[in-house]
Amino acid sequence: MYYFYILCSERDNKLYKGYTENLRKRLKQHNSGNVPATKPRRPLKLIYYSAFLNKYDSLDAERYFKSSAGKRRIKQMLKNHFAKINQ
Numbered sequence: 001m002y003y004f005y006i007l008c009s010e011r012d013n014k015l016y017k018g019y020t021e022n023l024r025k026r027l028k029q030h031n032s033g034n035v036p037a038t039k040p041r042r043p044l045k046l047i048y049y050s051a052f053l054n055k056y057d058s059l060d061a062e063r064y065f066k067s068s069a070g071k072r073r074i075k076q077m078l079k080n081h082f083a084k085i086n087q
Contacts, residue, residue, distance in 0.1 A: 004061035006048040006074065009041035015074065016044065017065050019058040023049060048077070 003023045007016040007030060016038050020026040027046055033039045052058040064070040 002052045002055045002058035004050045004052070004058045004065070005046060006065070007038065007044040008047045009038070010043045010045060011041050014041060015047075016041070017062055019055075019062045021055075048074075 002019060002021055003026075004019045005017070005023060005026070007018075007027070008014070009016070016030070018026070023046075027044070029035055030038045030044050031042055033042060038044055050058075050061055052061070065074060
């Protein structure tokens with residue numbers, strides 16, 4: 001399996017998007033400071049992931065969610081999620 005994932009920094013609330021074959025291991029790498037892009041933004045929490053059967057689909061998801069349309073979609077997803085929690 002391959003995973004597209006979104007992390008949220010508990011320090012600055014910014015999002016990080018990526019893909020991996022091993023989601024648990026990758027999250028540990030991020031939070032232990034082994035990923036330069038997220039090291040200063042630790043701790044990070046997993047807020048979303050999707051599983052795919054092949055690498056190319058997970059890369060396509062990462063590419064989409066890093067685009068302007070994908071960023072708008074994430075914003076809408078989070079807005080809907082928090083609206084449901086606050087009801």
